[in-house]
Amino acid sequence: MPRLDAVRRHEIVFSLNGAPARVEVEPRTLLTDALRHGLGMTGTHVGCEHGVCGACTVAIDGEPARACLTLAVAVEGCEVRTVEALAPEPGRLGVLQAAFRRHHALQCGFCTAGILMSLDAYLRCRPHATRAELTEVIGGHLCRCTGYAPIIAAAVEAAAVLRGESIEETPSHA
Missing domain, CATH: 1.10.150.120 ([2Fe-2S]-binding domain)
Structure with missing residues (x-):
């Protein structure tokens, strides 16, 4: 039986602002946390953490998305754009x-x-x-x-x- 404190991490690969990106995350990691803490994209802000305020909006495959409601593993193979790309x-x-x-x-x-x-x-x-x-x-x-x-x-x-x-x-x- 696996230990509860041993959370398995996953490497996700995607395009970030037009460049290849890789980050290792736990399955529960939110995209906001992966961007800010894993990849240094601090322009993506964390506001309400409920998807209401819109401060965390990024583009995923060209569509606006709330990064605080998106699991990082969900962007595997996607194109993600943050405010740094503007x-x-x-x-x-x-x-x-x-x-x-x-x-x-x-x-x-x-x-x-x-x-x-x-x-x-x-x-x-x-x-x-x-x-x-x-x-x-x-x-x-x-x-x-x-x-x-x-x-x-x-x-x-x-x-x-x-x-x-x-x-x-x-x-x-x-």
């Missing part, structure tokens, strides 16, 4: 990140990574998203600082930039 290179912001900065769409920044990941996944599929659609996308995220107006303004601007449209020079602070 920057095109170190020291340079991606389109969504730059729009958030421009519109002051973050304050404490805790919820930001999850919101960015949901918006990124949506805009990849729907580059002509409307303000109403983008508002719906972030509806599953809790932000206690900004009141959402700057977040929506940043999302609308990022969508326009990704479509190749010109943007106004002064950000709105609605």
Whole structure:
């Protein structure tokens, strides 16, 4: 009979932000813990640990997913993207990140990574998203600082930039 204190660990292999990744985890390890503690991807935040706040949102095979509700072993062979993948290179912001900065769409920044990941996944599929659609996308995220107006303004601007449209020079602070 196996000892109860001897938990069997499993190596999982998947793609993380476009590069091969391997991490050894217990069967009960959550993806948030594997990313943060096993692989150093600390941009994925742990908020409510119940899938409600959205701070832990990552993309798994292109779809937004709550990493706090996903067992790490479930991503074997998958493509996982975290907020670290949004920057095109170190020291340079991606389109969504730059729009958030421009519109002051973050304050404490805790919820930001999850919101960015949901918006990124949506805009990849729907580059002509409307303000109403983008508002719906972030509806599953809790932000206690900004009141959402700057977040929506940043999302609308990022969508326009990704479509190749010109943007106004002064950000709105609605």
